[in-house]
Amino acid sequence: MIRAIGIMFICCAAAFGRTPEGPLGPLRTPNDAQPVVALQGGNIDVTAVARGEVFLVAGDARIALEPQWVEYPDGVRAQCAIPLSTAPGAYALEWSSSDETDVTNRAVYVIEDHAESYTFACIDAVALAGDEDSVANTLQTVTDASCRFAFVFASGESAQMVEALRALEAWPIPTYFVVSTAPPDAALWYGEPNLMFRYGPDAYFLLDSGKRGLGDALGYIASRYAQLRRETRSARWSVAILSNLDNRMAMRNTMTFFVDEPLHAVITNAPAAENIHWIGWHEPIPVHAPKKDGVRIFSAALKGISPRTATRILPTGVAR
């Protein structure tokens, strides 16, 4: 683990990895707002605006992947196998066409094995917007808890996105952005929505980090969620991560997650989540993510998904 974190730090001290203003370049996902954790020998999905060569890059290491590109409405996508010999750690993803190269930093995290019991963090982006001490203190809180990954709850405003991403440049763990209000150009910031990811035996549904916000009752995301939820029936714990519990969720998704295939836990950053009542008798109890401008650590173990006391990161950088 220590070795892995060391490699991660070396890699992540590199450049920002986006266009100077913050939006993504031709390589869309994975990226530093929607990273991917893969086992050695596992697979990752890559999306880009066009076909190209793809490499994992960390320090002097440059590992060629073998994408089999297929067209999709917004570009091309490919599933890439991570070579078994790939060292654990954080990698930038490099994409090269005949006349252009693009890199997304902190995009791929290769691990030897998933842990059965682990911790993760939920961070309010405001905690990353203070002085250097605030950011360092946030990282210290996360590091002290040995978190495997973190969710960053952001407003979706471009300025906040850039600030938070810069603050996270040297972080050793993957950070998933959860946005309360997707900006009109969300696809440029986040790429194709990452609706769900597995971590070991557990499934995490990201219900509002996509370009279509929470709901999309009219389009096809509702059926994607239904399919993904069915595919993860055997997950030990199924967890929804979302900014707001409100009617933007759309009734079709409510049916999927709270009636037909009930989730085990809901983690939200909504201030009044306790006042929201959900249709369905298998109603999971929503848990606040962090308090405003703070951090909350969660444990995932055999007994469940358990929140710990939230830590507020003051503007002075003092945690209490």
Added chain:
Amino acid sequence: MLSLAIAALSLSSSATSGEIAFLRATGPDQRRVCIVNLSTGEVADVGPGPWDGAPVWSADGQKLAFTHVLPSGRTAILVCNAAGETLFTISAEGRNCTSPAWSPSGQLLAYTSETGTASRIWVHDISKNAATQWGTEERDAMAPSWKSETELVGVGLIKEEGKGLTTDLFDIEPGSASLLATTRGNGFFVEWQPVFQTVVAGLAYESNDGGDREIFVELPRRGVVDVSNHRAPDWNPVWSPDGAWIAFESLRGGTRGIYRVTPQRIIVTPIAADATSENWAPSWSPSGSSLVFVSTRGGKPALYVCDVEGDNMRAVTTPDFEDLAPAWRPETAEQ
């Protein structure tokens, strides 16, 4: 209001006449109601955009109702004619008006009026230009569908201490909301999307009775029957104009596909379902011989038409945009 754009189409002439209202993406999360003429391929803007909702035709094909988000952020219902001229707007201070449903005569428009914590069904009388609340003040209700000019069926919320919320179907009239006796469990299961068919007096709805989401149908002298019965979710029942078929969506093929079932004989047949694309939001042609639906088979979601057997599939709009929520215009008196 009316601007025309020619869609690049290749339509065969049979069963492709008429008009289809739909939603076209005008920007990220922004949509406008449009109408495509199946004979010419012309697409006309009808709604003001950029936050229009799914269009619903009146039975005579003269009026189109759809939700529209106002600058205040509240959702109103706009009613316009096929030329895009706004006839009237339904809005209420502090409330969102959604789920418009025309009565058989087209003189009454039911809708859901909700505040975020409470939801009621209201009915707008066009001749009086006035709206009244139906159901009771005690019962949250939503998603209305007309049984006759004097009676609605809707989804009502059931709150039981210690058990959270669930739903069931209710007969809704002015001043009363009575639990539909034929749904099983008295609120134990979660019912949704009731659709009444006046020709056969049949009610189709979704329920998780049986473990997963299924299409149930209640017919006179038949009782309630699970007509979709599959371990994959089935949802969004849409009656054919003569009541002989119900089109619905299902994940039984691995992707979202459109199927049809005879409510009498319970035989399920695929209409538009394949492993490589998503197909949803079916709407029947006035004759019941064809359907329009949304499909990703060409890339972005676009409108496709096929006959009831699923044959003669053809694109109605090109996948250059993102077209959703088609509603085939009923035949008008002129037609």
